[in-house]
Amino acid sequence: MGRSGMVRAEDVRVLLQIVGEIHDLPNSVHLRRGHLVARLSEAFHAKLAVSVDARGIADGASFAAFVVAGELDADEQIYCDRYARDGHVDDPFLKAARALQGGLYTWRRGELVANRAWYNSVHYNDLRRLAGVDDFIHNRWPLASSQRSEGGIAVHRAVGDKRFTTRDRNMIHLLAEHLSTFLAPMPGEPDSLPPRLQRTLEALLRGLSEKEVAADLRLSRHTIHGYVKELYRLHDVSSRPELMARCGIRR
Numbered sequence: 001m002g003r004s005g006m007v008r009a010e011d012v013r014v015l016l017q018i019v020g021e022i023h024d025l026p027n028s029v030h031l032r033r034g035h036l037v038a039r040l041s042e043a044f045h046a047k048l049a050v051s052v053d054a055r056g057i058a059d060g061a062s063f064a065a066f067v068v069a070g071e072l073d074a075d076e077q078i079y080c081d082r083y084a085r086d087g088h089v090d091d092p093f094l095k096a097a098r099a100l101q102g103g104l105y106t107w108r109r110g111e112l113v114a115n116r117a118w119y120n121s122v123h124y125n126d127l128r129r130l131a132g133v134d135d136f137i138h139n140r141w142p143l144a145s146s147q148r149s150e151g152g153i154a155v156h157r158a159v160g161d162k163r164f165t166t167r168d169r170n171m172i173h174l175l176a177e178h179l180s181t182f183l184a185p186m187p188g189e190p191d192s193l194p195p196r197l198q199r200t201l202e203a204l205l206r207g208l209s210e211k212e213v214a215a216d217l218r219l220s221r222h223t224i225h226g227y228v229k230e231l232y233r234l235h236d237v238s239s240r241p242e243l244m245a246r247c248g249i250r251r
Helices: 009-024 029-043 074-085 092-098 115-119 122-131 166-183 195-205 210-217 221-235 240-246
Strands: 048-055 062-070 105-108 133-142 149-158
Touching: 009 029, 009 166, 029 048, 029 062, 029 149, 029 166, 029 195, 074 122, 092 115, 092 133, 105 166, 115 122, 122 133, 133 166, 149 166, 195 210, 195 221, 195 240, 210 221, 221 240
Parallel strands: none
Antiparallel strands: 048 062, 048 149, 105 133, 133 149
């Protein structure tokens, strides 16, 4: 490893702080992933950070969980949602990554797809560019539950921003080595939650009442009550204390 790619002492301090924060969170994969992507977006000056689970990776993959943090306007969010739904299928980077089987990997985009191929691709011009994102680091690890599934994190910089460095890649790889087991769904916890349910769960776990959650999310109490009932169903519980216990919180 060249000196320019070496992880420095100040980098380790940042990573240890993030790892400590994740360890201190309740045993909820949704809270942990939400916190991680928010901290990654901040620490790496990224426009967008993502935590994802992919299923059926040998056949082109579908995303079972997609947790996002970043600054997107309404139009950019449309393209981000499209990517999560089906736009990743034609991603030349993921096609190249899919050919590399097993293990924990971390790449910069340019390490798998050359600039000319990337910027001439339909995927970049019709999706990523319109979402306002370009250069990225992508990390993946196999999920213990299935040989055909994998988890991963990615950070994306805005179009026109400077590219990620080898040092950035090595930092994210080191972080993933320590956190991959903490980002797997807990027993009895659903793999994925829609954004509204995710934010409702986070508010409930902070101790807010349904009325306070409604005010915080600027939604009606009736809507929040429906979200709470859906959270109970997904977590196979029937009360707030049971939900707290399922997510690892002790009152």
